[in-house]
Amino acid sequence: xxxxxxxxxxxxxxxxxxxxxxxxxxxxxxxxxxxxxxxxxxxxxxxxxxxxxxxxxxxxxxxxxxxxxxxxxxxxxxxxxxxxxxxxxxxxxxxxxxxxxxxxxxxxxxxxxxxxxxxxxxxxxxxxxxxxxxxxxxxxxxxxxxxxxxxxxxxxxxxxxxxxxxxxxxxxxxxxxxxxxxxxxxxxxxxxxxxxxxxxxxxxxxxxxxxxxxxxxxxxxxxxxxxxxxxxxxxxxxxxxxxxxxxxxxxxxxxxxxxxxxxxxxxxxxxxxxxxxxxxxxxxxxxxxxxx
Numbered sequence: 165x166x167x168x169x170x171x172x173x174x175x176x177x178x179x180x181x182x183x184x185x186x187x188x189x190x191x192x193x194x195x196x197x198x199x200x201x202x203x204x205x206x207x208x209x210x211x212x213x214x215x216x217x218x219x220x221x222x223x224x225x226x227x228x229x230x231x232x233x234x235x236x237x238x239x240x241x242x243x244x245x246x247x248x249x250x251x252x253x254x255x256x257x258x259x260x261x262x263x264x265x266x267x268x269x270x271x272x273x274x275x276x277x278x279x280x281x282x283x284x285x286x287x288x289x290x291x292x293x294x295x296x297x298x299x300x301x302x303x304x305x306x307x308x309x310x311x312x313x314x315x316x317x318x319x320x321x322x323x324x325x326x327x328x329x330x331x332x333x334x335x336x337x338x339x340x341x342x343x344x345x346x347x348x349x350x351x352x353x354x355x356x357x358x359x360x361x362x363x364x365x366x367x368x369x370x371x372x373x374x375x376x377x378x379x380x381x382x383x384x385x386x387x388x389x390x391x392x393x394x395x396x397x398x399x400x401x402x403x404x405x406x407x408x409x410x411x412x413x414x415x416x417x418x419x420x421x422x423x424x425x426x427x428x429x430x431x432x433x434x435x436x437x438x439x440x441x442x443x444x445x446x447x448x449x450x451x452x453x454x455x456x
Contacts, residue, residue: 165248167240167255171262171303177254178217178304187214191306191333193297196220197237197351198246201341205310206250208338217304218247219256221263225271226292237354256304263299271295274321274328277415281429282317282440285405293318294325301326301333309333314340314348316427316442320415340441342368348441360434363401367432370395371443374428378445383421385409388428388445396432405431405438412444421445 168174181189190213192205209216220243227233240257247255271291277283278290301309309326311319323335341349346368347361356364370392377391392407409418412425429442 165244165252165255167244167257169257169259169262171258174254174256174258174303178306181215182305188308189213189304189306190216190308190310191300191304192216192218192252192310193300194218194220194243195222195236195351196240196243197354198243199341199349199351199353201312201314201349203246203250204341205312205338206247206252208336209308209310210251212308212336213306215254216250216252217254217256217306218252219258219300219304220244221256221258221296221300223263223292223296224260225264225295226289228286228288231286232352232355237351256300263296272298272325272329274325277317277321277324280415280417281406281408281410282431285431290318290321294321297322298325298329298331301331306333308336310336310338312340313337313444314350314440314442316412316429316444317415320413346372348439350439352437352439355437356434360401360437363399364434364439366396366399366402367430367439367441371428371430371441375443375445378421385418385421385426388421392428392430396430401434403433405433409445412446 181187190209192209194202220240222236224233244255272294273291274294283290319337326333326335345365347364373395374388374391382388388409389407396402396404407430410427411418412427418426425444425446427442428445431438431440
């Protein structure tokens with residue numbers, strides 16, 4: 165496995181790989197602090213691609229002024245060891261200046277999908293995500309790019325960006341990987357105290373209860389949201405940011421569910437740590453992101 169830090173070197177390597185006939189490149193963008201959820205994406209990429217490239221880059225433009233950019237865990241040596249066990253061929257781990265050189269002033273914005281849910285709670289977040297993903301896709305030029313369903317809105321936004329800007333990369337969405345308690349795996353889980361980590365399992369339980377109600381015939385979005393809220397509010401350590409039901413492709417807010425798949429998503433604080441989770445109600449979504 166080779167670790168590459170420079171943009172030009174990564175472009176050169178990717179160009180050489182693409183020149184080899186019939187070889188496909190799978191790409192997994194991450195912000196490091198890797199966990200089993202990330203590794204499942206690497207294994208997925210390994211199965212579907214001849215060459216696997218992973219990026220490790222903590223992207224400053226997707227963090228708000230009161231968010232945890234400086235505190236976000238960074239350990240490239242640990243991450244590299246984990247990536248090697250999954251058969252990753254190249255790790256692209258650039259410095260900030262390699263992605264955003266001096267004078268950088270060009271950003272990508274996906275309109276209509278980014279002003280709600282995570283976008284409402286984290287203004288500017290998705291502009292940072294789409295910009296960095298666009299840059300990375302241009303550098304690596306992969307055949308496939310792999311993202312996780314945990315960041316459902318991010319994945320939907322990226323799929324729209326790839327379609328609208330005519331990227332040739334196919335976006336692949338992998339299922340959420342969960343801990344034994346049901347807690348969705350996230351790099352931010354490392355911030356949780358033991359008590360908060362135990363309490364955070366209430367998020368997946370709440371979504372499961374709403375899913376059971378949906379399967380039993382409940383189609384009223386407000387009622388499904390209420391089921392989730394009641395379950396979470398029973399946990400003293402939890403504080404809800406939002407619970408929402410949206411169309412799983414357009415993110416249109418729903419009042420009544422129909423034949424189209426619906427995304428039931430939430431964000432909640434456990435102490436100072438903000439966590440997200442979701443479930444797709446109905447038929448599996450064709451695609452629900454950088455993976456954190």
